Amino acid sequence: MRHNLGIRLWMTAVVLSLILVAGSGFAEEKKSGSDKAAVVNGDVITRGDLDRAVDFGKRQATQKGQPLSPEQLAALEKDALDKLIGIQLLYQASKKAGNKVDQKQVDEKFAQFRKRFPTEDAFKKAMGEWHVTEADMKAELKKGMVTEAFVVKNFVDKTTVPEEKVKAYYDSNPQFFKQPEKVKASHILVKVNPKATEAEKAEAMKKIQAIQEKLKKGADFAELAKTSSEGPSAAKGGSLGYFGRGQMVGPFEDTAFSLEPGKVSDVVRSPFGYHLIKVMDKKPESTIPFETVKPRIEQYLKQEEVQKEIKKYIDNQRKEAKIEIFLKNAS
Numbered sequence: 117m118r119h120n121l122g123i124r125l126w127m128t129a130v131v132l133s134l135i136l137v138a139g140s141g142f143a144e145e146k147k148s149g150s151d152k153a154a155v156v157n158g159d160v161i162t163r164g165d166l167d168r169a170v171d172f173g174k175r176q177a178t179q180k181g182q183p184l185s186p187e188q189l190a191a192l193e194k195d196a197l198d199k200l201i202g203i204q205l206l207y208q209a210s211k212k213a214g215n216k217v218d219q220k221q222v223d224e225k226f227a228q229f230r231k232r233f234p235t236e237d238a239f240k241k242a243m244g245e246w247h248v249t250e251a252d253m254k255a256e257l258k259k260g261m262v263t264e265a266f267v268v269k270n271f272v273d274k275t276t277v278p279e280e281k282v283k284a285y286y287d288s289n290p291q292f293f294k295q296p297e298k299v300k301a302s303h304i305l306v307k308v309n310p311k312a313t314e315a316e317k318a319e320a321m322k323k324i325q326a327i328q329e330k331l332k333k334g335a336d337f338a339e340l341a342k343t344s345s346e347g348p349s350a351a352k353g354g355s356l357g358y359f360g361r362g363q364m365v366g367p368f369e370d371t372a373f374s375l376e377p378g379k380v381s382d383v384v385r386s387p388f389g390y391h392l393i394k395v396m397d398k399k400p401e402s403t404i405p406f407e408t409v410k411p412r413i414e415q416y417l418k419q420e421e422v423q424k425e426i427k428k429y430i431d432n433q434r435k436e437a438k439i440e441i442f443l444k445n446a447s
Contacts, residue, residue, distance in 0.1 A: 153197060155440040156204040161197070166443075168246075169196035197443065202430040205437060207259055210266030217261045225257050226250070271425050277417045285413050286406050293404045296361065300397040301372045302354035304340060305347035308389035324383050324390040331380055337394045346389070358399065368393065 153166040173192045177184050184192060233239035243249070248256075286293065306324040308317055327344050331337060341354030349356055361369060365386045375381055375395040384391040 152440075152442045154201055154442060155438075156201055157208055157437050157439075159204055159208065161200050161204060165200060166193065166197055169200060172196075193443070197441070201434070201439060202427075203263065205430055205433045206266060206426070207263045209433065210262045213266055215262050215265040215269075217258055217265065221261065222254050222258045225261060226254050229253075229257070267422075267426065271422045271429075272418075275418055275421050275425065277414050277421065279410075282410055282413050282417060283406065285417060286409065290403065293409055295399070295402045295404060297373070297401045298358045298360050298399040299372050299375075299395055300358045300399075301356050301375075301393055301395045302337060302341060303347065303349070303356065303368075303394070304337070304345040304354055304392045305350075305388060306344075306390045307346045308385075310387060320390055321383070324392065328383065328392055331392065337380065354394075355396075358397075 151163040152160055153163045154161040170189075170193050173196060174184060174189075177192075230239055233242065243253070304324070304327055306320045306327075308320045312320070327340055330340060338353030338355075341350055344350075345354050347354070356364075359372075361373065363369070364372065365388070367384055368386050368391060371381045371384045372393055372395060375393065377395050377397050379395060381391070381393040384393060
């Protein structure tokens with residue numbers, strides 16, 4: 117039951133993403149219903165639907181710093197249309213199977229979606245950018261929920277992953293379950309401006325050495341950090357929590373990982389200034405136990421299997437469906 121809940125949450129996320137990609141063509145369709153990208157068993161996918169799906173893919177590529185070439189853009193358009201056709205086939209199958217959702221469920225889902233926006237203005241701005249009204253969005257939510265019900269009943273609930281397959285994935289991919297070496301440390305910082313004069317550096321060194329002397333005489337490290345450290349962690353007694361390699365600047369990191377728990381370093385210079393570092397604990401590199409990650413692996417493999425079965429189903433439906441495509445270089 118717990119794993120099915122995870123899959124259902126995943127399906128909900130998929131449905132919402134499909135709404136953002138495909139659903140926002142709803143208002144556009146009213147303006148240009150004759151501008152067809154495809155017709156699936158009599159149901160029109162408009163050019164507006166497709167353009168929004170392509171824009172969604174372009175934004176994702178841009179966010180990854182991967183501008184698309186004309187050839188890649190053409191491939192993206194074809195792939196987007198294929199997905200829209202698949203969504204429409206699933207929706208038609210769900211309606212044929214008699215799946216329905218009542219308006220109360222739709223309103224609740226819409227309220228959840230609305231809460232994703234920090235303010236009402238942010239919500240209205242997004243709706244404006246997508247060229248949809250609340251009524252349009254609710255209609256598409258309803259369509260998505262009907263489709264989700266079909267997918268859950270016919271694919272999610274019928275898919276299981278044998279434990280031996282889960283274990284085989286765990287054994288074959290040890291790199292995914294490594295926990296890197298970590299250290300828990302606190303520090304006291306006396307800041308030094310990168311452009312500081314020699315006199316200013318000497319003054320800062322004098323200050324950190326005075327703190328060091330207090331520690332040698334038995335002063336509490338955390339209390340000194342609260343009163344003397346100039347770093348943002350001062351309020352927490354200088355605590356930086358656990359961190360792995362690559363998270364701190366070189367000299368700081370090298371010193372922290374070389375110290376034994378309970379030991380305090382000599383003065384360490386970094387681009388931020390002078391530090392005194394105390395290591396509280398160390399965790400060696402380890403592998404997460406199978407039982408700990410088993411539910412996550414099972415869910416991941418189940419999602420993969422569900423996607424595979426959905427694709428197989430859509431491919432079979434396409435063979436029997438009447439699909440007209442109105443794009444060049446598409447089939």
